[in-house]
Amino acid sequence: MSVLEVSNLVKRFGDVLAVNDLSFEVAPGEIFGFLGGNGAGKTTTLRMVLDIIRPTSGSISVLGAAPDRRQSSAIGFLPEERGLYAAMSAIDTIIYFGRLKGMDTATARARGMQLLERFDLADRAKSEIGDMSKGMAQKVQLATSLVNQPELLMLDEPFSGLDPVNQGLLENEILRASQRGAAVIFSTHVMQHAERLCDRLLLLRKGRKRFEGTLEEARAQLPAHIAVVSNHKVTALPGVHSADPVGAPVDGWQEWQVELDPGVQPESVLEHCSTSGIALRRWNEHRASLHDIFVELVGGEGVEE
Amino acid sequence: MMGNVLLVAKREFRQILALKSFWLTLLILPAALALGPIFTRTLGSAEATRVALVDLSGTDAAAEIEARFNEDADRETLRRLSRHSQRYDLDGVAPGAPWTQHDRWYTAEDIDAFRRAGGVEGAVEKLQSASPEGVPEFEPESPDYTFLAAGDELAALDREEFSNAAQALFEADSADAPEIIVRIGENYPADPRIDLYSANQPRPSFVATLQEVLTGDLRTRLLAQRGVSGADAAAIQGAVPAISVTTPPPGGGAREALLVRSIVPLALSYILMMSLMLSGSWMLQGSVEERSNKLLESLLACIRPEELMYGKLLGSLAVGLLMIAVWAACAAAAAFATQGTISDMIRPALEPVSSPGIIIAILYFFIAGYIGISAIFVAIGAMVDSMSEAQGYLMPVLLAILLPITFLLQAILAGKGGVMVDLLTWIPLWTPFAVLARLGMGIETWVLIGSGILLAIAIAVEMVFIGRLFRASLLSTGQKPTFRRVLERFRARPR
CATH class of the missing domain: 3.30.70 (Alpha-Beta Plaits)
Structure with missing residues (x-):
């Protein structure tokens, strides 16, 4: 069964057609690249999957059910525009988001500490976000999306603003989540990452799907x-x-x-x-x-x- | 849903408690209330004004003036003693003493009797020996004026030199120097001019009393010149009506009783206003931080916008209740520490708010007021991207809320009801303040229930519209919330 099924999705904002008849599926363990230029409809689609906004028509199925916050315990999301509470410590931030996703405090704390250790931030667990560098804060935010070990991990432009070392760390986390069986969707402008990581790709243009398939199938689209x-x-x-x-x-x-x-x-x-x-x-x-x-x-x- | 609301509320609560400004504000009110009386006492002119009388006439005019001021001071002491005795039911301590007789203007005979019985020291001694436990001690006030012996060197000066010497004394500003000097010329009463020199503008009451004493003296002398014997002239001058004075017992007069009964309700209304403004602005800061730090999308991936909004409201309410609990605890501690002085004042003040029904009403209007007004702050926080932008919306909203409340509190302090107070009671924005403030004056049960129901309906409607605005505004960063756009968002269904 697919973790995510999107069928004939349409989203209009007034006269603007942001998403136009979009359909795709993502299977467990699959890394799915969501590619498109600015304004292609990537973020809008991800927001509809998260039930932050509702589609004009079409349907979305997340883990076999319509999108709902009750599924937040199975979803991890890293938005394109990132930020955290400046006065909260790193571990408290991770626990807070873990609790919002239905975790108990002890588990959220334990997983949070594991993630911070993996991200080389264990010694900054009690530091306030406001005292951290931008890169550190981004890793804490990544930890908030991974703390619940999601079945569906959605990353909106996850590589933007990361240095090459942290980009490698993020690639490892994406692969780790996939190996654990999570369906991973990420949108990106950086083709190298998509080429290296994605099992399948979806190319969007002005809200409409231009291609969906493997990299080889994509290559076949162009004359040799x-x-x-x-x-x-x-x-x-x-x-x-x-x-x-x-x-x-x-x-x-x-x-x-x-x-x-x-x-x-x-x-x-x-x-x-x-x-x-x-x-x-x-x-x-x-x-x-x-x-x-x-x-x-x-x-x-x-x-x- | 409730779990997420509580989580958001807890975070909001903890964030506000972590602010230094919260603790400063929380402690400023009790500190100000504690320091207020000390400052008042320090700043207030507790010392008697020093007066020197220089009588060059050889008459007893100066002695009469001093006697009159001393008599007035003793009369005031008697009046205060009488109020004290009446308030604490101490008339049995000295049944024959003038200060246990409360229904008349104290005459010269009363004052004589008071002095013969030891004056204020004698009265305090009696009170101390017989006052039950818990009754505060009577604290005599110093008289308004104290009279200094005039130096011979002043008496030796002519009028012009006298004026210069008086000015020099005032400029020296010594603690022993007089602040007022009255010169009675050598030709008095033939020349009735009296020179009054004062370091500051003299009180009208001082001049009036001085004039009254000297007028009586002059008239007595004129009567004597016209053949009226000295005794008859004095009798004519001394003929005064026996004025019977009936006043309500302390705290028992309509105006005074109303003021006492309104202290706690007015304080509740004022505290609601203060804590709302404070916690609302802190909550607004938090909302602006969420928007400017771009963490709303992360939150909205986990919880519904409504949960976020209700969590913020609940957090703000918890902060407000905490502030009030701390202030109430400070008041209770002060009442305990002062061994009944304050509690004695508070007891009648608490009467109108001590029944279970009224306590429930207070809690209801307090909480409803908090939610209703905080929702407006939440809405502003959802629309703006910075605190400076928030200020632009905050100021008109604050003025709209605060100005009518200021008038309302003044009207109730003045003991006036009127159309405005009635009107504000029925307009949900001001209902909580008006109802809380009116509890001391007495408010009809049907008004209490009716305005409460109307307030609940208004808050329900407000929640629907502000919920829409909140949801529609959350992810609309960078868009100026024009009036038209706000209206559109009010109408916006979940999309």
């Missing part, structure tokens, strides 16, 4: 580009969309920049060359990065490699 050196004219090969010569031929060998038709696998073209006796001196496939895919499907605005 191959650098080929052959003594044969490759433009006539089946599956080739275009082939542009690069430089002048040398002893009859010409370099070509080949673009395949969408959906055509480079392997099938290579196989055809092999069976047809077309001689090749070079065959370099250029695999599309997630950045390329994002730019192609969503647009380049607001994306970081």
Whole structure:
């Protein structure tokens, strides 16, 4: 059973269509990347999953039920805009959020201390948030979202504002939660993290889903580009969309920049060359990065490699 | 739901208790009340004004003036002794003494009798020997004026030199020097001019008494010049009506009784106002912190906006009740420490608020008032992003709440009811203050119940609308809450 099921979700704010007919599912243990430019509808969707705002139409199922605060004990959430009570100590903050999620104080304290130790903040457990650095406070906030060992962990732009060391720490926590069986959804502008972590991706543009699937499936969305050196004219090969010569031929060998038709696998073209006796001196496939895919499907605005 | 409300309330409560300003404010009121009387006593002019009479006329005018002021001082002492005896039922201590007779203006004979019986010292001695335990001691007040012997050097000066010498004495500002000097010229009574020199503006009562004594003296002399014998002239001047004075016993007069009965209700109303303003502003700070620190979304992922709002209200209410409990404890400690002096005053003041029904009504209106007004602070806190922005909304709201209450309290202190007091009783924003303040004057049961029901309905409606505003405003950071937008949010259903 999916931890989260979203079906035909629509959200309007007046005349603005923030989310448009969005459907997706996230399974236990899956890391699900929620990618889109600014204003794509990522945060709005996450807020609807949390029942902070209600959808205009469509349905959401969290752990088999409609979104409700009673499920907060099974959900962990790290918002994009972060902040904590400046006068509260780190451990009290974690306990407070643990208690709001239905935990008892002792368990929340024990788990909170474990998390602070993992985050190298055990000696600052009793320090007030106002006395901590921004990075430390962000780790405390991450701990508040993990303290209840959630079945659904939702992280909205979790890497923003973190230094590389803490980004690594966060990646480990995401993997740890996934290995524990939690469904993890995170939105990000940083494609490296999504490429490294996500089992599946969803690309949003202006509230509408542009793609959902694995990274490989995403790559298949873009035509493959191959650098080929052959003594044969490759433009006539089946599956080739275009082939542009690069430089002048040398002893009859010409370099070509080949673009395949969408959906055509480079392997099938290579196989055809092999069976047809077309001689090749070079065959370099250029695999599309997630950045390329994002730019192609969503647009380049607001994306970081 | 209740668990989350309590958690939020506990956090709000602890956050406010962690503020230094909370403890300062909490202790300022009892400290001010304790120090007030000390300051009043220190600042008040308890010392008698020093007067020197320089009589160059050779008559007994100066002696008469001094005698008259001493007589007035003794009359005032008698009046105070009489009130004391009446208040503590001590007339049996000295049945024949003038101060155990309460129904007349004390005459010269009464004052003579009082002096013969040892004056104030004699009266205090009798009271001390016979007063039951718990009755405070009578504390005599020093007279308004004390008379110094005039120096011969002043008497030797002519009028102009006298004026300069008097000014020099005043400027020296010595503790032994007179503050008022009266010069009776050598040609008095033929020349009836009297020179009065004073370091400060003399009290009108001093001038009036001086004038009255000297007028009597001059008239007696004129009567004698016209053939009326000295004894007859004195008898004519001394003819005074025997005035019978009937006053209510201490605390028993309509006005005085009303004031005494209204002390606690008015204090309750005032304390409600003060603690509301204080805890409301602290709660507002907390709300602004939640918005400016961008932690609302984290909270709303765990709890409903309504739970957050009710938690804040409950936390604020707990702070208010704590403040009142501390202030009440301080009052009780003061009553205990003063061995009955204050408790003796408080006892009649507590009478109108001592029945179980009234106590329930006080609690109801207090709590309802707290919730009703705090909700307005919560709404402001939900709409603004900074304290400076909050101040812009807070000031008109505070003025709207406080100004009518100020008029209300003054009207009740003046013993006036009137349309305004009635009107404020029925307008839910001011109902708690008006009802609490009116408990001493007496408030009809139907008004109490009716205004209570209306207040409950108003708070229920307020909660619906402020709940909508709160929910709609929470995540709308950076949006100026214009009047139109606020109205839209009032209408906004959960979305």
